[in-house]
Structures are given as C-alpha cells and as structure tokens.
Amino acid sequence: MSFNYYIPTRVLFGKGQLEQLHKQALPGRKALIVTSAGMSMKKYGYLARLEDQLKKADIDYVIFDKILPNPIKPHVMEGAALAAGNGCDFVIGLGGGSSIDSSKSIAVMATNPGDYWDYIGGGSGKAMPVPNDPLPVVAITTTAGTGTEADPWTVITNDESNEKIGFGYDKTFPVLSIVDPDLMMTVPPHLTAYQGFDALFHSTEGYVNRFANEMSDMYAIKSIQLLGKYLPTAVNEGSNEEAREKVALANTVAGMVESTSGCTSEHSLEHALSAFHPELPHGAGLIMVSEAYYTFFAKSGSCDQRLVDMAAALGKKDASEPMDFVAALVDLQKACGVYGLKMSDYGIKAGEIEALARNARHTMGGLFACDPAELSDENVVEILKKSYK
Template sequence: MFFNYYIPTKILFGKGQLSNLHKEKLPGKKALIVISSGNSIKKYGYLDKLLDQLTKANVASVLYDKILPNPIKEHVMEGAAIAKENACDFVIGLGGGSSIDTAKAIAVMATNEGDYWDYISGGTGKGLPVPFAPLPIVAITTTAGTGTEADPWTVITKSDTNEKIGFGYEKTFPVLSVVDPELMMTVPAHLTAYQGFDALFHSTEGYINKTAYVLSDLYALKAIELIGKSLAEAVNNGGNSEARAHVALANTLAGMVESTSGCTSEHSLEHALSAYHPELPHGAGLIMISKAYYTYIANSGTCDERMIDMAKALGKTDATCPMDFVTALVDLQKACHVDELKMSDYGITYDEMDKLATNAREAMGGLFEVDPVPISHEACITILEASYK
C-alpha cells in the first residue's frame, strides 16, 4: 500500500455541461481553439456553442482547424506558431482524442523553442526536458475513446520516419475538461465502436499492467463494466442518451487509468500499424490485433485472476479461466459489428509484419517493459500474423 496519486484536472461531466463553461474561471483571455480538418464540429454546431460560451466569458479566440485523425508533428509546430503570433494564453482542444492530443502538444511548443521531437523519448526523439511550462489546456471531448481529457498523454506521428509516439508529463494534464454526452450523440456507429474499444483497451491494459495498483484497478474495472453494459447499445442505437453517457463515463475513467497505470505493448503494436498506415483508425487497429494479443496473454498464465476479473466485468459473470475474457471480448466485437475488420482493407500487407514489430519496439519499447509477460519480437510477429485478414 504505497503509491503516488496525481490527477489535477477539474472535470465537468454530464448532459449540457458545455453550457456551463462560461461560469468557470478560464485560464486566460485569448484561446487557440484546435479542431479537426473534418466538418462535424462545425456542422453539428459544437464550435458555435463553444464560441458562444467564450463570448459570455469575455474570452477572445483564434481557430486552428487542420488536425488529422492520426495527428502529425507538422500541425503541432504550425499550431504553436499561430498561438505565438496571436499571443494566445491558453489552448482549447475541441473534438476527439486527435484534436485534444494536438492541443496539448501545441501548448508545449507555444512556450518552448526548437522542434517538438526534441522533447520526445523513444525512437529518434532527443528526450530533452521541457524548459518552460506549457500553456494551460482546456479539453472538450466530443467522442468517447481516448480518455485524454483525464490524462496528460498526447500521441503524435512524425511522418517522415513513421514514428507514432506518446508524450506527456504532469504539466500536460488539462486544467479543465468538459465531458458532455450531448456532444457525442452524432458520432457514427462504426466510430462509436472504434472509440469505445480504445477506451476498453486503455482499461484492460491498465489492469494487467505491472504498474497497476488499487486506484487504477478501481477505475479500470468500472470502465470495463460500463463498456460491457452499454457500448453495443450506443453503437446500435446512437440516440440512447443513457448508453452514450455510460460510454462517456467509461472513457473518462479509462483516462484516469492512463494517469495511474498505463498502456501495454498492445498500443505499441497498433501505433506501428497506424504510423505506416495513417488512414487506419487507432481503435480499429486495436480491435484487429486484440484477439491474438489477449490470447497470448491468457496462454501465458501470468495474470489468470486478472483476466477472469476482466471477463466478469465485461459481462461474462460465470468466467472461470483467462480465455473467458477473450470469449467475452469477441462477443462484444460481434455485437458492435467490428469482428471482421481487415488489415488488408487499409493497405497493410502480410509481409510487413517484421517491419511493424520492429517499429513497435523502437518507437514505444517502454510499454513492453510493463507487460505482464515478456513479448519477444518473434511473438509480436506471431500476434500480428494471427491478426491478419
């Protein structure tokens, strides 16, 4: 019973909470708003709602709207330059994990010199300490996937070297986050599924992680339970506000798992896939490799009780063996219509597996160190090959 605990983010959770933003003490008077290059944030009026809240709070803003589903370093640097030019004193990420992650990275580079990769550990990153505190970050999530509103992490790709690497430290936690399930009602079914499984795997990886402890366990099992209970309903009936709220809460709890425990090599393997194939949605890639990955963990015999705990939380209440989790996982994927996703549909070829396994370890090798069982290069190839369709 010995641990350190630190999640400094104030979270406004619940239906209609975006309308209360102007009542909060915002961390500045001019914000850089970071959104995706898609049209949903504007189309469904979420940007207008935010702008109205900022007007009521007497806060000016500048918009940066280029973020890709797998965000890239070039946009971090461009967004940071815009923040500097316009003397923005905080950054708002509005959208999914890609927009909020990029907002965090922009906040770092808006106050620091050099290149973003100077501060990245892993791959070709220099791993330098960040000299100056980032601009404050406000996160307003419109999806339920990454939990980035409740953790310090940001994942960015360096396109020229195919490196997709996570970064974060105590000063990249958002100071304020809004989790309003009303903003998630328009997410299409397939994206609801991809994002929901990302939140699930943040929780399952955090539960089997060597760094897991009593608080991360509480968050993880509750998140798994909520996803098992409500994700399929949110996918199949997107207008069910209760199911949307359950998945939103699971996502935020999964972010807290990321803040207290963390990911395992499942995420390293997927980051390699989407680093080379950025059109692959992160959650879809995780789904593709998950059956083989958790089968490997189950067969290792290293965390049998925890696998059974996760199976029960996911809804298989009569679970008695580790493979029951894999069964429950596949059942949920079938219920969400994502059990037949194919790597080949995204241009991934079978002969890439050695390259992808190498990239996973070179870019984010640290996650392999917290796996419950050693996973060798050869085992990675086996997992990827078994996942290939």
C-alpha cells in the same frame, strides 16, 4: 500497498455542461481553439456553441482547424506558431482525442524552443527536458475513446520517420475538461465502436499492467463494466442518451486508468500499424490485434486471475479461466459489429509485418516493460501474423 495518484484536472461531466463553460475560471484571456480538419464540429454546431461561450466569458480566440484523425508533427509546430504569434495564453482542444492530444502538444511548443521531437523520449526523439511550462489546456471532448481529457498523454506522428509516439508529463494534464454526452450523439456507429474499444483497451491494459495499483484497478474494472453493458447499445442505438452517458463515463474513467497505471504493448503494436497507414483508425487497429494479443497472455499464466476478473466485468458471470476474457472480448466485438476487421482493407500487407514489429519496439518500446509477461520480437511477429486478414 503503494501507488502514485495525481489527477489535477477539473472535470465537468454531464448533459449540457458545455453551456457552463463561460461560468468557469478560464486560465487566460485569449485562446487558440484546436479542432479537426473535418466538418463535423461546424456541421453539428459544436464550434459555434464554443464560440458563443467564449464571447459570454469575454475571451478572445483564434481557430486552428487542421488536425487529422492521426495527428502529425507539422500541425503541432504550425499551431504552436499561430498561438505564439497571436498572443494566446491558453489552448482549447475541441473534438476527439486527436484534437485534444494536439492541443497538449501545441501548448508545449507554444512556449518552448526547437522542434517537438526534441522532447520525445522514444524512437528518434532526443528526450530533452521541457524548459518552459506549456500553456494551460482546456479539453472539450466530442467522442468517447481516448480518455485524454483526464490524462496527460498526447500521441503524435512524425510523418517523416513514420514514428507514432506518446508523450506527456504532469504539466500536460488539462486544467479543465468538459465531458458532455450531448456532444457525442452524432458519432456514427462504426466510430462509436472504434472509440469505445480504445477506451476498453486503456482499461484492460491498465488492469494487467505490471504497475497496476489499487486506484487504477478500481477505475479499470468500473470502465470495463460500463463498456460491456452499454457500448453495444451506444453503437446500435446512437440516440440512446443513457448509453451515450455511460460510455462517456467509461471513457473518462479509462483516462484516469491511464493517469494511474498505463498502457501495455498492445498500443505499441497499433501505433506501428497506423504510423505507416494513417487512414487506419486507432481503435480499429487495436480491435484487429486484440484477440491474438490477449490469447498470448491468457496462455502465458502471467495474469490468470486478472483476465478472469475482466471477463466477469464484461458480463461473463461464470468466468473461471483466462481464455474466458478472450471469449467475452470477441462476443463484445460481435455485438458492436466490428469482429473480423481486416488490415488488408487499409492497405497493410502481410510482407510488412516484421517491419511493423520492429517499429513497435523502436518507437514505443517502453510499454513492453509494462506487460505482465515478456513479449519477444518473435512473439510480436506471431501476434501480428495471427491478426492479419
């Protein structure tokens, strides 16, 4: 038995926890608040509630509210310049995974020279070491999808080269995260589903990952169990507080899977899709490729027992065959109203598939080394073709 366990983030979890922010030992005196370009943070009062907490704590702040659902490098650089120019000594990410991911990347560039892509290890990135520590990050999540509040990872797209690549290291963990299910009650059904499946796939990928270990396995199975039981209710009964709470817990636990194990190439495939088609929600893209993706591994003989374990965790108590997981996965997608999503609805054309497969390997090739069985370029093309509608 061998594992590396490091999750330094203080997590405040539960109903009403946002109101406890002003009582915490915050990591600076002036914050850059990083949030989305949409109106939801203002519409539902979440930004105003955060501002009130900062005023109670006597913390000054500047707001940067340009983040897109698939965040891009220019906004990282712009946010970093705003933080540095205003003397901000920490960053607060308010919103979903895109805002919190962006806050981590902005925190890196606020204290370091050059271009963000200088430090990216995949694709055309230069993989340079980060010379200076980033600013501390506080994460306040309003969605249950990425688990970024409990891991060091951030995913940003270079919009000039259509490269969507993950990055992170020990110092990009948030120092403090608030997971308050009250902030998730307003997420609409389809986004609740997309985000919930993103969390699910962080856990399923982490469980079949070649580098899975005792710690990540415990987190992964717990997250899968919670999502199998509560995600359909959260999608179909958005005001159900218990379901929202349990899905929020599953998401944070899935972030811990990301911190102790990690993703496989399923995420590489989706990153290629949404790098070229940024209007595609990340979770929706993962749903699109998931049935063919897990069918490949179910037929490979590489992780039979783990697929059976995950099928049982999703609620298929009599699971005995690897394909039982695929069946349970499809049943969950149907229960959440997201089975059969079409790539063509987001402008993806069948003729792009080979280029998308190449992009997946070029940008996020490292994740293929985590797969339980080797996935060739031809296999990737075949999975995307089978997923295409």
